[in-house]
Amino acid sequence: MASSCLFFISLFLIISAQEDSEIIEYDSIGTLSQYLNFDQFSPSPLNDASCPSYACKTSKMTFDKNQCVYYDAADNAYYAKKCSTKDTHCNITLNANSVCIPDPEPDIILNYPGESCKSSDNCFNSFPCVNKVCQGLSQGESCSNTIFCDVGLYCNTPTAGQNGTCQAQIDIGKSGCSVDFDCVNGAGCNVLTPGYSTSNECIAYHSIPPHQAVGTCDVHSMSELCQSEYCESLKGVNYCTNLLNSTQKIPVKCNANTPCLSAADDFFEADPFQINDNCVCGFNKDRTAYCPIFPGDSPRVKLRIQQDKWLSSTKINSCHTIRRFAPECQKLYWNSDDFYALEYYRAYSMLFPFVQDAQDCILQTFFIDYYNTKKSYNDDGAVSIVISAILLGFII
Numbered sequence: 001m002a003s004s005c006l007f008f009i010s011l012f013l014i015i016s017a018q019e020d021s022e023i024i025e026y027d028s029i030g031t032l033s034q035y036l037n038f039d040q041f042s043p044s045p046l047n048d049a050s051c052p053s054y055a056c057k058t059s060k061m062t063f064d065k066n067q068c069v070y071y072d073a074a075d076n077a078y079y080a081k082k083c084s085t086k087d088t089h090c091n092i093t094l095n096a097n098s099v100c101i102p103d104p105e106p107d108i109i110l111n112y113p114g115e116s117c118k119s120s121d122n123c124f125n126s127f128p129c130v131n132k133v134c135q136g137l138s139q140g141e142s143c144s145n146t147i148f149c150d151v152g153l154y155c156n157t158p159t160a161g162q163n164g165t166c167q168a169q170i171d172i173g174k175s176g177c178s179v180d181f182d183c184v185n186g187a188g189c190n191v192l193t194p195g196y197s198t199s200n201e202c203i204a205y206h207s208i209p210p211h212q213a214v215g216t217c218d219v220h221s222m223s224e225l226c227q228s229e230y231c232e233s234l235k236g237v238n239y240c241t242n243l244l245n246s247t248q249k250i251p252v253k254c255n256a257n258t259p260c261l262s263a264a265d266d267f268f269e270a271d272p273f274q275i276n277d278n279c280v281c282g283f284n285k286d287r288t289a290y291c292p293i294f295p296g297d298s299p300r301v302k303l304r305i306q307q308d309k310w311l312s313s314t315k316i317n318s319c320h321t322i323r324r325f326a327p328e329c330q331k332l333y334w335n336s337d338d339f340y341a342l343e344y345y346r347a348y349s350m351l352f353p354f355v356q357d358a359q360d361c362i363l364q365t366f367f368i369d370y371y372n373t374k375k376s377y378n379d380d381g382a383v384s385i386v387i388s389a390i391l392l393g394f395i396i
């Protein structure tokens with residue numbers, strides 16, 4: 001039987017800060033919604049025979065002053081021209097023309113302990129800003145959530161609902177964790193028993209080989225403790241799967257009737273494990289649909305190598321435990337070449353089927369964040385990256 005991947009890529013952690021009941025998401029690769037407006041370009045299975053065509057404006061077409069997309073309804077075709085006015089982007093509208101609009105004001109983001117500040121107004125919980133860095137609670141201080149503790153610490157709360165104390169994050173190979181954030185930044189908690197337990201050990205991410213046992217496997221059959229990122233149960237025990245790749249040379253073309261299946265892992269006996277993902281329309285002229293890629297395919301392999309470089313670098317120790325995958329913190333402490341490479345592999349892995357054969361004018365209108373990330377990477381970090389503010393405009 002196959003497992004569905006839902007088109008989102010791993011190392012995705014969610015923590016709920018009880019104080020303001022806000023859900024904060026941290027991830028190392030990001031989710032597709034960072035790059036796409038789900039309402040407009042839902043990566044759902046193809047349900048009709050044909051994809052739209054996406055091409056550049058031709059010289060015969062006349063666009064209004066602020067127009068960036070002309071939609072030809074009869075032909076289901078989009079023609080695009082990049083927005084050339086500074087600080088504007090194309091407000092993409094489904095099945096219609098689109099115009100350039102001003103970029104939104106960037107969100108005010110409160111920084112976490114370890115991140116930069118001018119005053120405590122810039123820090124989460126109005127924490128003090130010392131030497132331009134937000135400070136959290138010190139070791140031994142009373143805490144209700146790991147968010148409040150300083151860099152290098154987690155909030156150990158042995159009794160649910162009661163305050164615990166900030167303590168040093170648990171080393172690789174040591175036990176007593178309940179979630180990943182209890183462990184040092186390069187490791188996750190291999191949960192065998194829910195809650196703080198001596199049977200739960202901190203294990204380096206991506207370190208468990210295929211067909212070795214892993215504590216928990218999430219609803220998407222994923223575990224970042226596995227080298228292969230995927231896991232499956234067999235006779236009541238969870239095991240990491242083989243590193244699974246596409247069965248044909250990528251990019252793999254597909255249509256509504258051809259599912260996108262990874263190679264199969266026969267270890268799981270009667271029920272071989274296989275990743276099943278959706279065929280999606282590419283943003284190309286020829287209306288070609290493509291399959292997403294799998295952890296064993298080359299862009300994902302490069303991404304994992306770059307992630308592992310971050311996870312094993314000393315720089316990661318400058319980030320707060322819950323910010324271990326946050327690009328904002330990576331950018332602050334890592335060298336720019338490595339940071340842009342990580343951002344690029346992350347975006348490319350996620351957008352792979354969408355951006356195959358896409359013309360630059362299409363990337364500049366429909367995927368401006370990806371376009372800028374790619375440019376920063378190709379320019380070897382010389383051009384500064386535009387972080388998500390622009391596509392956020394689509395989502396709002």
Ligand SMILES: *[C@@H]1O[C@H](CO)[C@@H](O)[C@H](O)[C@H]1NC(C)=O
Pocket residue numbers: 091092093101
């Ligand atoms: C973007 O376009 C949509 C659909 O035409 C429209 O409803 C929305 O108001 C536009 N957004 C802005 C910020 O102008």
Ligand SMILES: *[C@@H]1O[C@H](CO)[C@@H](O)[C@H](O)[C@H]1NC(C)=O
Pocket residue numbers: 142143144145148163
């Ligand atoms: C519990 O921890 C929070 C910070 O997380 C702190 O503000 C509060 O004073 C603590 N409560 C007690 C009773 O120590």
Ligand SMILES: *[C@@H]1O[C@H](CO)[C@@H](O)[C@H](O)[C@H]1NC(C)=O
Pocket residue numbers: 245246247248249250263296
């Ligand atoms: C998938 O991986 C296997 C094992 O490394 C390799 O032999 C095979 O050629 C790969 N398949 C494709 C389509 O790249």
